[in-house]
Structure formats: C-alpha cells, structure tokens
Amino acid sequence: MTPDPTPLTVTDEPHTEPVVSPSLASAATHTATTEPVQREARTITLEKLNAWYGDQHSIKDLSLTFAPNQATALIGPSGSGKSTVVRCINRMHEEIPGARASGAVKLDDFDVYDPKVDVVAVRRAIGMVFQKPNPFPTMSIFDNVASGLRLTARKVDPGHVESALRDAGLWEEVKDRLRKPGIGLSGGQQQRLCIARALAVEPDVLLMDEPASALDPISTLKIEELVQELKSRVTIVIVTHNMQQAARVADQTAFMLDGQLVEIGPTSRIFTNPTDSRTEEYVTGKFG
Amino acid sequence: MASAPETLQVPRGRSSLERTRGSGLLDRILKWGLTALSIGVILLIAYFFEVLIADSRPVFAQTGFFSFVFNSEWVPSQALYGALPLLVGTLITSAIALVIGVPIAVATALYITELASPRVRAPLTILVELLAAVPSVVYGLWGFFFLIPKLKPAEQWFSDTFAFLPFVGGTVSGPNYFIAGLILAIMIIPIVSAISREVMTTVPRENKEAALALGATRWEMIRMAVLPYSKGGITGGAMLGLGRAIGETIAVTIVIGNAPEIGKTIFSQGYSLAAVIANEFGEAASDKVHRAALIAAGLVLFLLTLAINALARYFVNRASRGQRAASKPAAGMAG
Numbered sequence: 001m002t003p004d005p006t007p008l009t010v011t012d013e014p015h016t017e018p019v020v021s022p023s024l025a026s027a028a029t030h031t032a033t034t035e036p037v038q039r040e041a042r043t044i045t046l047e048k049l050n051a052w053y054g055d056q057h058s059i060k061d062l063s064l065t066f067a068p069n070q071a072t073a074l075i076g077p078s079g080s081g082k083s084t085v086v087r088c089i090n091r092m093h094e095e096i097p098g099a100r101a102s103g104a105v106k107l108d109d110f111d112v113y114d115p116k117v118d119v120v121a122v123r124r125a126i127g128m129v130f131q132k133p134n135p136f137p138t139m140s141i142f143d144n145v146a147s148g149l150r151l152t153a154r155k156v157d158p159g160h161v162e163s164a165l166r167d168a169g170l171w172e173e174v175k176d177r178l179r180k181p182g183i184g185l186s187g188g189q190q191q192r193l194c195i196a197r198a199l200a201v202e203p204d205v206l207l208m209d210e211p212a213s214a215l216d217p218i219s220t221l222k223i224e225e226l227v228q229e230l231k232s233r234v235t236i237v238i239v240t241h242n243m244q245q246a247a248r249v250a251d252q253t254a255f256m257l258d259g260q261l262v263e264i265g266p267t268s269r270i271f272t273n274p275t276d277s278r279t280e281e282y283v284t285g286k287f288g
Numbered sequence: 289m290a291s292a293p294e295t296l297q298v299p300r301g302r303s304s305l306e307r308t309r310g311s312g313l314l315d316r317i318l319k320w321g322l323t324a325l326s327i328g329v330i331l332l333i334a335y336f337f338e339v340l341i342a343d344s345r346p347v348f349a350q351t352g353f354f355s356f357v358f359n360s361e362w363v364p365s366q367a368l369y370g371a372l373p374l375l376v377g378t379l380i381t382s383a384i385a386l387v388i389g390v391p392i393a394v395a396t397a398l399y400i401t402e403l404a405s406p407r408v409r410a411p412l413t414i415l416v417e418l419l420a421a422v423p424s425v426v427y428g429l430w431g432f433f434f435l436i437p438k439l440k441p442a443e444q445w446f447s448d449t450f451a452f453l454p455f456v457g458g459t460v461s462g463p464n465y466f467i468a469g470l471i472l473a474i475m476i477i478p479i480v481s482a483i484s485r486e487v488m489t490t491v492p493r494e495n496k497e498a499a500l501a502l503g504a505t506r507w508e509m510i511r512m513a514v515l516p517y518s519k520g521g522i523t524g525g526a527m528l529g530l531g532r533a534i535g536e537t538i539a540v541t542i543v544i545g546n547a548p549e550i551g552k553t554i555f556s557q558g559y560s561l562a563a564v565i566a567n568e569f570g571e572a573a574s575d576k577v578h579r580a581a582l583i584a585a586g587l588v589l590f591l592l593t594l595a596i597n598a599l600a601r602y603f604v605n606r607a608s609r610g611q612r613a614a615s616k617p618a619a620g621m622a623g
Contacts, residue, residue, distance in 0.1 A: 092501055097406055124503030134494035138516035147512060148502040194498070201502065 041068045041235040042107045042204040044089060049103035051084050051093055051259075058084050059101070060259045066252070071227050071236040073250035073267065075243060077287070081259040082239040083131075086207045089237065090126040091119050107204065124152070127198030127234070131210040133190035135182035135197070141165075142178040144193055148201040160200065168196035169226055188219025195226060199234075206230060208238040212245065224249045243283060247271055255279045337590070344584035346577050356584055362548035362559070364568065369581040371588060373550045377465065377558035378589070381540060382533040384469025384554065385476055389533075390526045392473070393480035400481075401488040402510060413485070420478035428542030431471045436462045436543065439470075443555050460555040463545035468560070471539050476529030483528065487521030488514055520606050527600030531593050537562035561589045 044066040051059035059081045066072045074082040087093040088101050091112060104111045112122045135144045145164050146156040161178075165171040170192040174185070182193050191211060198206060208227070212220035227236055227249045240246050246253050247267055254264040255276075263276045274280045281287055347356060347369055359370025400412050443460045451457035491514050499509040515522075545557025546567060565582050572578040 090501060092497065095497065095500060120503050120505050122503075123501055126501075128501035130494060130497065130501075132494055134492070134498045136495060136498065136513060136516070138519075147499075151502065151504055151508055197498075197502065 039069075039233040041233060043068045044205060044235060044237070045104075045106040046085070046088075047104040047106065049085070049088060049101065049105060051081070051088055051101040052099065053084075053096065054098040058259050059088065062103075062256075062259070062261055064254060064261055064264060066235055066237055068235050069231055069233075070251040071231050071238055071249050072252040072254060072264075073246035074237065074239045074254050074256060075241075075246050075282070076256035076262075077282070078241075079258075080256040082256055083209050084259075085256070086128075086209050086237055086239050089205070089207055090123050090128055092123070092128065124148075124201055125203055126205045126207060127201065127203035129191070129194050129198055129206065129208045129211045132214050133187055133194055135185075135190050135193050137181070137183045139182055140179045141174050141182045141185070141193060144182040145196045145200050148197055152201075164196040164200035165193075167199050167230070168192045169222060169229075170196055186219070188215050188222060191215060191219065191223060192226070195223075199230070203234060206234045206236045208236065210239050210241060213241060220245070243271070255282060257282075340583055340587045340590065344580045344587050346580035347584050348580075350577055356581075357588060360550055362564070364572070364575070364578050364581070367577060369577070369584075371561065371581075371585055373548050374559050374561045374564050374585060375588065376550050377544060377560040378534055378562070378592070380465045380551075380554065380558065381468040381472055381544065381560060382530055384466060385472035385533040386526060386530055387473075388470060389473035389476045389529060390480055390522075393477045393525070393529070394484050394522055396477070396481045397484035397488055398510060398514070401485055402514065403506065416481050417478050419474060424475065424536060424539040425542075427471050427475060428539035431467055431539065431543040432463070435470065436467055439467065447553065447555050455553050456555070458553055458555070461545060461557045463543045463557055464555045465544065465551055465558050466554045468540045468544040468558075469554075471543055472533040472536055475536060475539065476532050479532060480522075480525045480529040483525030484518065484522045487518035487525075490521075491517045520603050524600045524604030527596055527603060531596045531600065534593055534596065535562060535589065537566050541566050561585045561592075565589075 046062050046064045049059055049062040049064075050057070062081075062085065064085075074085060076082050084093060089105050089112070091101075093099050093101050101113070104113055106112070107122075107125065111117070136147060139147060142158075142161055145161045149156045149160060162171060162175075165174065170189060173189060174180075174193075182190065185193060191214075195206075195211075212223045215223065224245060227238060230236060231251075238246075238249060250267045252264060253267040253270040255262045255270065255274075255278075257278060263270065263274060263279050265275075270279060271283055274283065350367070351359065351369055356369060356371055357375065358372050359368075360372040361368040361370045362373055396412075396416055400409055400416075404412060440460060440462060443464075443466065447457055447460050495513040495517065496509055499512040504512055540560050541563035544560060544563055546559055546563060547557040548559045548564070549557075551558045565585055568578070568582055572582050
C-alpha cells in the first residue's frame with residue numbers, strides 16, 4: 001500500500017468509502033442512539049494471556065481490559081492474533097487441534113480459565129458472531145434463533161425469539177417466513193440471524209470476529225448500527241480489518257502486532273494522535 | 289508485436305494454429321473407445337437381465353410369477369417352488385443387520401470424526417475397515433462354531449423373558465435368523481461407517497463452531513450440527529449396507545439353518561434367496577425347472593438389490609443437494 005497524502009484515509013478493504021480525518025474523528029465520538037434499557041454488562045480483563053497453535057506462539061503476554069457496555073475494536077494486520085484473542089475469551093481457541101492457552105481471562109472477577117470452570121457455561125454467557133455467516137443449514141429461521149435456548153429450556157417462548165430477532169433488526173424482514181430455512185436469507189440477513197441467535201441466550205458479552213468482512217456495504221452498515229444499539233446491554237469486542245469500521249463503532253480501539261498489544265485507548269485518540277509510531281504507521285496505511 | 293507472425297509459423301510455412309493431421313486422432317480414438325466400453329457395460333447388464341428372465345421362464349410357466357414369489361412351499365423333490373420363505377429370510381436377516389449394524393457404524397464414525405484424538409483416528413479407521421477384509425466364509429465359520437454355541441443361552445433367556453414381544457418366544461434353534469443378522473451386521477459396519485465418516489467430515493467447521501459457541505456440549509453439537517447435516521448420507525450408507533446384506537451368501541448359508549420355511553420367531557431357522565442358490569445349484573443341473581427356479585430366485589434377488597441401490601442413490605443425491613444449497617449463501621446481496 002502506498003502512503004497516502006491525507007494521513008487518515010485508510011482503505012484496508014476495497015469497498016469502503018474514503019473518509020477524511022474530521023469525520024473519522026467525529027465518527028469515533030458518536031453518541032448512543034436510542035435504547036433506554038441499560039443493562040450492566042461485564043468487564044473483560046486479560047491477564048498475561050498466552051496462546052499457541054502447536055509450536056507457534058501467537059499471543060504473547062497480553063494484558064488488556066475491555067470496559068463494560070462499550071465496544072472495543074481490535075485492529076492489526078493479518079496474523080497479529082486479533083481473532084485468537086477473541087477466541088480465547090470464550091475458550092473456543094482450544095477447539096482447534098493442537099491449540100492451547102495460558103493466563104487469565106476474567107469476566108468481572110471470574111476467571112474463565114480456572115480449572116473448575118465449566119466451558120459450556122462460559123460459552124453460554126458469551127455470545128459469538130463469526131466472520132462468515134453460519135446459520136444452521138438444516139434449521140428454519142425460528143429454529144436457528146431458538147437453538148441456543150433449546151440447550152437449556154425444554155420449551156421455547158416464541159416471544160423470546162421475536163425479541164431476539166427485533167434486537168438484531170431482522171424481525172420486520174422475516175416475521176412472515178419464520179419457518180423458512182435460515183440459509184435462504186441474504187448474506188447480511190444471515191449474519192443478523194446469527195446475531196439474533198447469539199443474543200437470544202442473553203449473553204453478557206458479544207464477541208464479533210470480523211462480522212462484516214463478508215458483507216456488502218449496506219449490510220455492513222446495518223451490523224455497525226446494531227453494535228451501537230447493543231452496547232447498552234452487552235460488552236462488545238469486535239475484530240476488524242476495516243479501520244473506518246473501528247472508527248465508526250468502537251469506543252476503545254486496541255492495536256495489535258505479532259501477538260502483542262501495541263496500544264489501547266479511546267478510538268478518537270488512536271486514530272488521530274497515537275502514542276506509538278507503529279500504530280500511526282498502521283492507521284495511516286504505511287503497512288498492513 | 290513484431291515477432292508475433294514469426295512465432296505463429298512452423299518451418300514448413302503452415303500456421304501453428306492450423307490443425308495438424310494427427311492432432312485430433314488420438315482424441316477421437318479415446319472418445320470412441322470409451323464410448324464403446326461404456327456401452328459394452330450397459331449391454332452386459334441388459335444381456336444379463338435378459339438371460340435371467342429367459343432362463344427362469346420354465347418355472348414361471350409352471351407356477352406363474354406371483355405364485356413363485358408368494359407361495360411358501362419350497363420342495364424341489366415335489367417340484368414345488370414357492371420362494372416366499374427365502375424372500376422373508378433375506379428381508380428379516382437384512383433388517384436385523386441394519387438395526388444392529390447402523391447404530392454401531394454411525395457411533396463409530398462419530399467417535400472417529402468428532403471425539404477421537406488425531407493420533408488414534410487413523411489406526412481406528414484402518415481397524416474398522418479391516419472388518420471388510422475378513423472373507424465372508426470366515427465370518428460364517430466363526431458364527432457357526434463360536435457364536436451359535438456361545439450365544440444360545442443368552443438367546444434362550446431373551447426369548448423366554450421377552451416372549452410377549454412379537455416374533456420372540458419359544459425354543460431357540462442353533463442356527464437362526466438372528467445369528468445370520470448379527471453376522472451380517474458385522475459385515476456391513478465397515479461400509480456404513482466409512483460413508484457416514486465421509487459425510488461427517490464434510491460438515492462445515494463454521495456450523496460446528498456455531499453450536500459450540502452457543503454453549504453446546506459435544507453431544508449437543510453433534511445433534512445440532514453434525515447429524516442433521518449428514519442424515520441423508522448416513523441413510524444412503526445404510527442402504528448400501530442393506531444391499532450388501534441382501535446379497536451376502538456364504539456366511540448366511542452357514543448360520544441360517546437352511547430350512548425352507550417361514551420361521552415363527554427371529555430365533556427360528558430359515559433360508560435366504562442367496563443361500564438356496566448356493567446350496568442347490570449342483571443338484572439343479574439335471575432338472576430344468578429346478579434350475580429355472582434358482583435362476584428366478586436370483587432374478588428376485590437382483591431386482592431387490594436394484595431397488596435398494598436406486599433408493600440409496602436417491603437419498604445420497606438428496607443429501608448432496610442439501611449440502612450444495614447450504615454451501616451457497618447469498619453473500620454479496622444487500623440485506
């Protein structure tokens with residue numbers, strides 16, 4: 001990527017519209033739109049987190065705090081360990097053969113890596129949205145949303161499914177075809193269906209691993225609006241390759257490089273006045 | 289650009305883009321050769337079918353097709369040829385094989401694909417497949433000399449305890465439908481397991497991770513993501529196993545008892561279509577109608593396996609259609 005004269009016009013993804021610095025800064029200092037219902041979410045604290053894939057040490061002594069009811073963006077070049085961090089928080093990392101992690105990941109004061117912890121319970125408390133929309137292909141829209149609920153309850157309240165779909169901004173589009181297969185929806189709708197599925201079990205935390213990278217700009221925008229709305233109820237960690245996206249949705253931004261934290265701070269400061277020169281080089285598009 | 293005309297010329301002055309005389313020949317030979325071979329295969333099947341029908345005509349002339357299939361007296365010495373006991377024997381033993389074999393095969397496949405550590409995965413796969421390498425006559429011998437005496441007390445106990453169930457009760461005979469079904473179950477496990485394993489490995493990782501991230505236990509993940517996705521493939525695999533069980537001859541002949549009657553319980557002696565052919569083809573050489581009866585039994589067997597294979601193909605196709613639909617999300621469309 002060639003250095004750009006205007007320092008903050010960073011196009012990491014092909015379809016993003018160029019944003020100039022003032023709007024970038026103002027986008028980062030957004031105000032929460034509506035949603036008066038506030039819910040105390042949890043603080044996530046990583047303490048000396050290390051993660052490996054076989055012999056490859058991909059997260060090195062990472063300590064970091066994700067503030068409650070805020071959206072934190074993880075940015076960094078490919079291979080910097082952003083997704084691994086997210087997968088360590090709900091202990092999905094260990095599902096990959098040969099992968100392991102050490103250190104502590106605390107939800108408030110509760111360490112999810114404590115040996116006494118039930119992994120399944122941890123994952124129920126932490127919702128996750130993946131890069132590629134992954135509704136269950138054999139299930140209807142309704143059943144997709146209800147799938148998490150059915151793990152704990154014998155009977156699923158349709159009202160519960162409806163409110164999850166409303167929270168994901170999908171209800172109006174699918175209310176007449178709840179029994180149709182979830183994979184019949186468009187890519188963006190599928191991703192919101194996955195968000196509804198994650199929200200239905202009322203998690204305290206929502207992890208989003210590049211949730212919009214496979215979507216078109218309009219769908220991306222809808223996902224970003226959702227992130228804004230959902231902050232009132234959950235703590236959000238969003239991995240993104242798209243720096244405009246980070247600027248638009250995140251209160252805090254953390255920049256990672258080679259499995260280490262370079263710096264974390266309020267999004268507006270990271271993008272306008274980073275303390276580390278490597279952060280500046282990255283957000284201005286000098287590498288990555 | 290200047291060198292372009294030169295590179296298009298061959299020394300004799302013809303364009304290199306021009307077709308040479310020999311260039312298409314090999315392709316044409318290949319095309320016609322392969323076409324001839326595949327037509328040959330189809331002709332062979334048609335001829336085979338035709339011969340079966342023609343050669344079984346004497347027995348159909350004597351009894352009629354429906355009486356042949358639905359009469360239950362098979363007494364070659366009195367020229368009575370009713371194949372119903374044989375058909376029933378084939379169907380019962382195959383059904384028992386499916387009921388016992390498919391759950392074990394699917395469980396094995398699930399264990400290998402979802403639970404086993406990568407280190408034991410390959411050896412386990414080979415071991416299961418090794419079951420298919422045992423010659424069927426060896427299974428038959430083992431069944432006759434080992435399984436029958438060892439299992440008889442257990443069968444008798446089961447028969448006495450659960451006598452209220454249909455097709456259970458009474459005295460257990462040594463060789464019987466159940467033993468034959470059990471041997472067949474062991475014989476179909478490798479193929480059903482291999483096909484189930486194949487489909488299970490095609491379950492997308494994203495689907496499994498979606499279930500796990502929702503807080504599903506391993507079993508719940510299997511139930512939510514793996515089994516629904518591979519249902520069609522497993523059904524197809526079971527059908528292929530059924531095809532194998534229906535046609536299996538020598539092992540069944542050894543342990544089924546070879547009594548041409550419809551057994552009252554699953555622990556009764558019986559007979560099967562394949563077994564009767566294997567046992568009687570020698571003595572039938574001199575008797576034209578007997579010979580025709582055996583060929584007719586073969587025809588029924590052939591039609592049965594044909595139907596089963598068609599059914600299997602239908603299920604497997606449906607399963608792969610479902611997978612194609614699943615792997616084609618409408619990404620890129622505005623939502």
